[in-house]
Amino acid sequence: MKFLVTGAAGFIGNFVSIKLCELGHDVVGIDNLNDYYDPNLKLSRLSRLDNYNNFRFIKLDVSDRKKVSELFEQEKFDRVIHLAAQAGVRYSLDNPLAYIDSNLVGMATILEGCRHNNVEHLVYASSSSVYGMNEKMPFSTEDAVDHPVSLYAATKKSNELMAHSYSHLYDLPTTGLRFFTVYGPWGRPDMAPFLFTDAILNNREIKVFNHGKMKRDFTYIDDIVEGILRIQDVVPVRNDADPNTSPSSSKAPYKVFNIGNNEPIALMTFIEAIEKAAGITAKKNYLPMQAGDVPATFADIDSLQKEVGFKPDTHIEHGIEQFVQWYKGYYK
Numbered sequence: 001m002k003f004l005v006t007g008a009a010g011f012i013g014n015f016v017s018i019k020l021c022e023l024g025h026d027v028v029g030i031d032n033l034n035d036y037y038d039p040n041l042k043l044s045r046l047s048r049l050d051n052y053n054n055f056r057f058i059k060l061d062v063s064d065r066k067k068v069s070e071l072f073e074q075e076k077f078d079r080v081i082h083l084a085a086q087a088g089v090r091y092s093l094d095n096p097l098a099y100i101d102s103n104l105v106g107m108a109t110i111l112e113g114c115r116h117n118n119v120e121h122l123v124y125a126s127s128s129s130v131y132g133m134n135e136k137m138p139f140s141t142e143d144a145v146d147h148p149v150s151l152y153a154a155t156k157k158s159n160e161l162m163a164h165s166y167s168h169l170y171d172l173p174t175t176g177l178r179f180f181t182v183y184g185p186w187g188r189p190d191m192a193p194f195l196f197t198d199a200i201l202n203n204r205e206i207k208v209f210n211h212g213k214m215k216r217d218f219t220y221i222d223d224i225v226e227g228i229l230r231i232q233d234v235v236p237v238r239n240d241a242d243p244n245t246s247p248s249s250s251k252a253p254y255k256v257f258n259i260g261n262n263e264p265i266a267l268m269t270f271i272e273a274i275e276k277a278a279g280i281t282a283k284k285n286y287l288p289m290q291a292g293d294v295p296a297t298f299a300d301i302d303s304l305q306k307e308v309g310f311k312p313d314t315h316i317e318h319g320i321e322q323f324v325q326w327y328k329g330y331y332k
Contacts, residue, residue: 001078002027002075003026004030004080005027005028005080008030008046010084011182012228013029021055028057029046029056030062030071030084031057032060032084033059036087036088037190061102062082062107062110068110069109069112069116071113076118078119079121083124085125086102087152087188088152092150092151103156104158107162111172119172122173124159126156126159126160126178128180131297132145132294137298138299138300140258140300141178141247141303145157149294152292168252173236174254175232175236175254176256177227177228177256177257178257178258183218183323185326192270194327195207196271200275201328205283206284207287208284208285210267210288210289211288214295215265215266215267217262217263219259219314220261220314220322224312226312230308236249257304258299258300260297260298260299260301262312277325
């Protein structure tokens with residue numbers, strides 16, 4: 001089939017593009033290569049696709065309505081995996097309009113492209129951040145998600161609502177995936193695995209927020225990609241007999257799933273895994289909770305397992321060892 005992968009130079013988008021190419025699909029990847037973090041890392045990720053002649057890259061911003069519309073008309077994609085977004089909770093506190101442009105306008109242009117060009121399935125990235133102030137654990141897609149604590153989270157919740165309206169009005173099959181703290185080789189420099197590893201290996205102190213009393217459902221990149229690839233093959237269908245009482249499904253061809261490791265890891269255990277892989281004890285600076293953050297995340301993945309028979313299972317020590325080895329090699 002022919003796929004569009006948005007955010008192809010991003011962490012998850014790069015791995016998804018490679019896997020689709022290995023499976024023999026034709027892939028067009030787009031990315032705006034912005035400087036939210038080091039563009040050279042994005043270019044290095046893209047270079048991993050140089051040997052795949054079934055991959056083409058186009059530098060393009062998803063919020064560019066005219067060019068995105070033209071791309072859809074020219075390429076006639078079978079399926080779309082929409083991973084492009086302005087990422088990061090903290091950055092949304094200082095630069096909210098970047099999130100409006102990329103995450104809201106960008107989602108709208110992708111939905112319009114799919115609507116007008118008979119795309120058979122749109123899979124898009126949501127986020128565990130939509131659970132916001134929820135205190136019930138584990139986070140379930142059956143829970144209401146009406147209290148986001150950052151604009152980033154609000155845009156991801158909005159993406160799910162936008163997708164549902166298109167599924168209902170235009171019979172566009174859409175599936176949203178709420179990712180839980182994705183990590184691994186080639187990961188983002190603004191996330192804890194990278195920040196901690198970089199500081200520890202360069203003899204700087206690490207910032208330990210909420211005095212270390214945090215838990216995260218860290219999910220390894222290979223597990224995320226496996227989940228995406230399985231889900232994109234399960235195209236939602238309209239079901240007028242559906243009682244329509246679940247937030248994660250509908251009479252419309254619409255679904256939402258969590259993808260997480262289903263095993264929250266204490267922040268101090270996570271730091272210990274990095275220390276072990278690096279062979280260095282971290283210098284720690286204990287700080288209060290950051291604005292927009294939450295103390296814990298924990299994914300209920302029962303519906304994902306039921307739908308595609310898959311459960312992420314990469315152990316944190318293995319995943320962190322892989323990341324630290326990549327970091328050492330890339331920045332040697």
